[in-house]
Amino acid sequence: IDEQLFIGRDDELAHLHEWLSPSTERRNVVAISGLGGMGKTQLSLQFARQHHQRYSAVFWLNTSSELTLKAAYVSLAQRIRHHNKQSKIGQGEVIEQLKEEQAIKLVRQWLSQAENKTWLLMFDNYDDPQLPGICSSTVYNIRTFSPYSTQGSILITTRSSRITFAKLMSLNKFVNLNQSLAVLVRRSGRQAHEDVDATKLAERFDGLLLALATAGDYISQTAESFRDYLDMYEQSWEELAKNSHGLMEYDRTLYLTWNLSLKQVAAQDPEAAELFRLMGYLGNVDLCKPRFNKAMATLHSYSLIEAILGHYSLHACVHDWVLEYLIGKIDIALFGLALHCVAQNVARNTMPEYWLTNNRLNHYALRIEHCHQREVVDWNVVDMGDIYHMGYLNYNIGRLKEAEAMYMRALKGYQKVRGTEHISTLKTVNNLGNLYAAQGKVAEAEEMYMRALKGYEKVRETEYISTLYTVNNLGVLYKNQGKLAEAEEMSLRALKGKEKAWGAEHTSTLGTVNNLGLLYKNQGKIDEAEEMFLRAQKGFKKIWGTEHISTLDTVNNLATIYQNQGKMAEAEEMYIRALRGKEKVWGTEHTSTLNTVYNLATLYANQSRIAKAEEMYMRALEGFKKIYDANHPQVLLITSSLKQLLSTRN
Numbered sequence: 001i002d003e004q005l006f007i008g009r010d011d012e013l014a015h016l017h018e019w020l021s022p023s024t025e026r027r028n029v030v031a032i033s034g035l036g037g038m039g040k041t042q043l044s045l046q047f048a049r050q051h052h053q054r055y056s057a058v059f060w061l062n063t064s065s066e067l068t069l070k071a072a073y074v075s076l077a078q079r080i081r082h083h084n085k086q087s088k089i090g091q092g093e094v095i096e097q098l099k100e101e102q103a104i105k106l107v108r109q110w111l112s113q114a115e116n117k118t119w120l121l122m123f124d125n126y127d128d129p130q131l132p133g134i135c136s137s138t139v140y141n142i143r144t145f146s147p148y149s150t151q152g153s154i155l156i157t158t159r160s161s162r163i164t165f166a167k168l169m170s171l172n173k174f175v176n177l178n179q180s181l182a183v184l185v186r187r188s189g190r191q192a193h194e195d196v197d198a199t200k201l202a203e204r205f206d207g208l209l210l211a212l213a214t215a216g217d218y219i220s221q222t223a224e225s226f227r228d229y230l231d232m233y234e235q236s237w238e239e240l241a242k243n244s245h246g247l248m249e250y251d252r253t254l255y256l257t258w259n260l261s262l263k264q265v266a267a268q269d270p271e272a273a274e275l276f277r278l279m280g281y282l283g284n285v286d287l288c289k290p291r292f293n294k295a296m297a298t299l300h301s302y303s304l305i306e307a308i309l310g311h312y313s314l315h316a317c318v319h320d321w322v323l324e325y326l327i328g329k330i331d332i333a334l335f336g337l338a339l340h341c342v343a344q345n346v347a348r349n350t351m352p353e354y355w356l357t358n359n360r361l362n363h364y365a366l367r368i369e370h371c372h373q374r375e376v377v378d379w380n381v382v383d384m385g386d387i388y389h390m391g392y393l394n395y396n397i398g399r400l401k402e403a404e405a406m407y408m409r410a411l412k413g414y415q416k417v418r419g420t421e422h423i424s425t426l427k428t429v430n431n432l433g434n435l436y437a438a439q440g441k442v443a444e445a446e447e448m449y450m451r452a453l454k455g456y457e458k459v460r461e462t463e464y465i466s467t468l469y470t471v472n473n474l475g476v477l478y479k480n481q482g483k484l485a486e487a488e489e490m491s492l493r494a495l496k497g498k499e500k501a502w503g504a505e506h507t508s509t510l511g512t513v514n515n516l517g518l519l520y521k522n523q524g525k526i527d528e529a530e531e532m533f534l535r536a537q538k539g540f541k542k543i544w545g546t547e548h549i550s551t552l553d554t555v556n557n558l559a560t561i562y563q564n565q566g567k568m569a570e571a572e573e574m575y576i577r578a579l580r581g582k583e584k585v586w587g588t589e590h591t592s593t594l595n596t597v598y599n600l601a602t603l604y605a606n607q608s609r610i611a612k613a614e615e616m617y618m619r620a621l622e623g624f625k626k627i628y629d630a631n632h633p634q635v636l637l638i639t640s641s642l643k644q645l646l647s648t649r650n
Contacts, residue, residue, distance in 0.1 A: 059076055
């Protein structure tokens with residue numbers, strides 16, 4: 001908000017001034033904690049406005065999720081490179097080509113320079129900290145983004161009061177009525193001197209800053225008086241009280257102010273109000289589309305959305321209110337539209353850096369999952385193609401149970417409308433085969449692949465592209481089953497067909513080359529396996545670069561060859577390279593990352609590096625247990641390997 005609109009918090013600002021005094025001897029870390037809507041972000045920004053001259057640089061970063069923080073670091077790295085071209089860190093690189101890992105490293109190094117000790121870093125909305133006893137897909141450790149050296153100042157805003165690595169400041173409601181009145185006056189632009197109704201309204205909001213600001217903005221946009229607003233509020237309060245049993249008074253106050261504002265928006269711009277309801281089904285950050293601008297401007301004028309650096313977002317409290325109380329019962333048309341918006345942006349694995357797009361869609365997928373969990377959705381009226389793409393998205397980001405549910409819904413719909421032998425049906429069957437294979441359900445996977453293959457061969461030529469995909473998948477499945485002759489037959493058939501259809505250097509062809517390498521390795525044909533892996537790696541590196549997931553997979557596979565050949569140093573180097581790349585692309589708990597962790601554990605075990613091996617085995621086991629059930633082959637394999645390792649140690 002404008003600096004002129006900021007009210008009060010003098011004591012808190014004084015404490016921040018003391019606690020975050022620039023120092024060259026130590027690092028200062030302060031966390032402002034409090035309920036949503038207390039003004040944590042505005043307090044931190046006001047502090048920065050007042051004291052920015054004390055610091056060599058001040059940076060505000062959105063830390064509402066690990067993905068948003070990574071994106072912020074990329075942007076920050078670009079700014080550092082632009083304004084400090086002579087920096088010896090990363091000199092000569094092109095700014096636009098910085099990847100996430102490079103950007104994070106560059107920023108951490110720059111903040112750690114010996115001559116750069118008096119900066120201020122502001123981590124805003126760190127509401128999902130990694131804490132003991134909390135298991136969630138959204139938590140992360142913000143300290144992995146901190147500078148390497150213990151210098152500078154860090155200011156965090158969070159809803160959590162359990163952060164242990166920072167000095168905590170608890171932010172509560174205004175207790176001074178005059179401060180509440182001042183917020184109403186400044187936000188509304190009205191005079192409140194001796195206005196009894198303004199005083200009653202301020203008392204009614206009981207020091208809740210977000211409610212006071214929203215009410216003031218409403219009055220500033222209308223001809224309503226404090227009395228008019230108070231009457232509307234009291235009337236709505238009685239209505240909400242009848243239909244919101246168990247709702248805290250804090251929440252009820254905020255919900256009512258937003259509801260009154262949205263009614264005014266609907267009267268002024270119905271399209272804006274409808275878009276706002278749609279946001280309830282989507283994620284609450286990174287909303288940036290030019291066609292939304294007019295509607296967004298209207299919503300912003302009533303403090304219903306936030307606009308930061310060209311992107312729109314909803315405060316987390318507002319976001320929950322939209323879905324839980326404004327929408328109430330699921331609107332299937334809006335739900336379907338929200339799902340369509342997400343599904344049409346899912347990136348196929350043939351696209352460059354597809355994982356970046358799909359990881360950004362993760363919080364949207366979680367929101368849609370939350371929507372249909374709280375109420376039964378009639379999937380018959382939702383577009384089947386969108387359901388299919390949501391299945392692909394969930395599979396791609398490692399949410400296998402959710403992927404299976406989406407694929408089964410799509411399959412049911414395609415079979416009913418288009419029949420069992422339609423291409424769309426068969427593609428869904430093939431993808432279910434991939435899913436079952438990933439879950440270790442070998443029989444079910446083979447059944448799906450054979451069904452898809454027979455269907456393709458019946459309606460298309462044997463070298464039809466979808467046929468070749470399924471042939472390739474069957475080859476991989478047979479290899480994992482130990483049916484090596486059948487696996488080789490299928491893999492060579494797929495390779496021959498793809499080379500004919502696309503050429504030797506197409507990414508799909510190279511994928512089958514990599515699979516043949518895995519097969520030859522299982523057959524003990526180490527030289528042939530190495531040849532295939534090197535061919536695949538060279539091709540992927542040429543097309544995608546060194547940090548693409550397909551390239552990293554071949555790096556991992558080459559490491560297994562070097563380990564088999566006794567080249568332990570080369571193998572370890574390749575495993576670590578693959579692991580770091582996968583952690584950056586997929587995160588630490590994706591199946592692809594965990595497979596490399598397991599491979600690294602076997603290497604350490606072979607070298608009798610017992611402690612390191614145990615650490616890697618435990619990490620892999622804990623990660624896979626979150627994804628698979630206890631009887632999954634991978635879980636059983638790691639459990640057996642770990643047991644054998646511990647027996648050897650004892």
